[in-house]
Amino acid sequence: MIEFKDVTKTFNTKQGAVHAVQDVNLKIEDGHIYGIVGYSGAGKSTLIRMLNGLETPTTGTVTIDDVEISALGGAKLREQRHKIGMIFQHFNLLWSRTVLQNIMFPLEIAGQSKAEAKKQAEHLADLVGLAGREQAYPSELSGGQKQRVGIARALANDPQILLSDEATSALDPQTTDEVLDLLLDINKKLHLTIVLITHEMHVIRKIADHVAVMESGKIVEQGPVLEVFKRPKQAVTKRFVNEEVTPSLTDTTAVVDQLLAKYPKGTIVQLTFHGDQAKLPIVSEMLKQYGGLDLNIIEGTIHQTQEGSIGTLYIQLTGEQAEIDGALAYLQKMRVETEVLNRE
Numbered sequence: 001m002i003e004f005k006d007v008t009k010t011f012n013t014k015q016g017a018v019h020a021v022q023d024v025n026l027k028i029e030d031g032h033i034y035g036i037v038g039y040s041g042a043g044k045s046t047l048i049r050m051l052n053g054l055e056t057p058t059t060g061t062v063t064i065d066d067v068e069i070s071a072l073g074g075a076k077l078r079e080q081r082h083k084i085g086m087i088f089q090h091f092n093l094l095w096s097r098t099v100l101q102n103i104m105f106p107l108e109i110a111g112q113s114k115a116e117a118k119k120q121a122e123h124l125a126d127l128v129g130l131a132g133r134e135q136a137y138p139s140e141l142s143g144g145q146k147q148r149v150g151i152a153r154a155l156a157n158d159p160q161i162l163l164s165d166e167a168t169s170a171l172d173p174q175t176t177d178e179v180l181d182l183l184l185d186i187n188k189k190l191h192l193t194i195v196l197i198t199h200e201m202h203v204i205r206k207i208a209d210h211v212a213v214m215e216s217g218k219i220v221e222q223g224p225v226l227e228v229f230k231r232p233k234q235a236v237t238k239r240f241v242n243e244e245v246t247p248s249l250t251d252t253t254a255v256v257d258q259l260l261a262k263y264p265k266g267t268i269v270q271l272t273f274h275g276d277q278a279k280l281p282i283v284s285e286m287l288k289q290y291g292g293l294d295l296n297i298i299e300g301t302i303h304q305t306q307e308g309s310i311g312t313l314y315i316q317l318t319g320e321q322a323e324i325d326g327a328l329a330y331l332q333k334m335r336v337e338t339e340v341l342n343r344e
């Protein structure tokens with residue numbers, strides 16, 4: 001387990017003190033994918049750099065499995081660093097070396113023989129989906145392939161923790177998804193803890209199970225992704241969620257007023273899915289049971305997260321009142337949150 005206890009990091013610059021990280025308390029369980037989201041300058045990079053000893057806290061402690069990283073130095077720190085791999089936005093590859101040689105590099109530094117390193121590197125190239133590209137140079141690879149090399153290299157010393165600092169920020173959306181799928185796959189296969197920092201909520205939603213939101217050096221909100229998404233408390237979290245999910249999840253009144261003006265007929269219902277329900281064909285089942293009803297889907301969004309689906313659906317139901325009531329009761333039975341926005 002990773003633990004930050006009362007961690008503060010202050011940089012003293014000519015312009016004065018910069019409080020990059022302030023009073024951070026955070027626990028990350030083994031095997032989790034923990035996302036840290038925040039805008040540029042929030043302190044994300046400084047925070048995770050304290051995990052591999054690239055920065056030391058000004059006050060507080062950073063421990064991994066009860067070993068205090070912040071107190072280590074020299075050989076002990078180097079040994080600890082082997083347990084932590086890191087990937088970066090701009091890949092940090094050696095441009096004059098082939099894919100295989102890039103992956104071999106950390107193994108050679110760790111003292112493996114060339115033959116051993118080669119064998120391990122070939123295995124890793126395979127694991128990250130680069131089989132057949134081992135002899136290519138980074139300049140011959142797509143962005144996604146470059147990051148795969150970065151991931152393979154980060155995994156070379158068989159780490160327990162993988163740190164990802166904006167690793168998909170330079171990639172297009174589809175490549176981002178492919179790289180995130182690879183990280184998920186590795187997390188499961190290797191039981192690796194992943195700490196991932198990003199300014200993109202999409203990245204969090206797709207692979208993280210927990211999230212911490214950072215602003216001005218502080219963690220202002222943290223918890224399971226689904227909870228933080230569903231009930232964002234802080235303004236900064238709402239901004240992130242709103243960039244991604246429909247405004248209706250956080251600010252319904254304006255949306256509802258518009259809908260009611262536009263759809264004056266029938267019963268307008270807001271359905272909120274959270275958890276597994278959205279996987280079930282609940283709405284179509286409801287229609288089968290209440291065949292006299294007409295259903296019009298007005299708008300909605302369902303997002304997949306690691307813990308299930310969340311989202312909001314606005315529907316217009318027209319038909320006999322008894323059937324409408326029955327349909328609503330059915331939805332409630334299926335534990336879909338329903339809210340009737342009007343009554344005729």
Ligand SMILES: Nc1ncnc2c1ncn2[C@@H]1O[C@H](COP(=O)(O)OP(=O)(O)O)[C@@H](O)[C@H]1O
Pocket residue numbers: 011012013018019020038039040041042043044045046047
């Ligand atoms: N080595 C440093 N010296 C001085 N200030 C720094 C240093 N590293 C980071 N900072 C400052 O700390 C704050 C947090 O930076 P950073 O951790 O890089 O944020 P993020 O990764 O969220 O964009 C910023 O104001 C940044 O300018």
Ligand SMILES: [Mg+2]
Pocket residue numbers: 044045046165
């Ligand atoms: Mg950063």
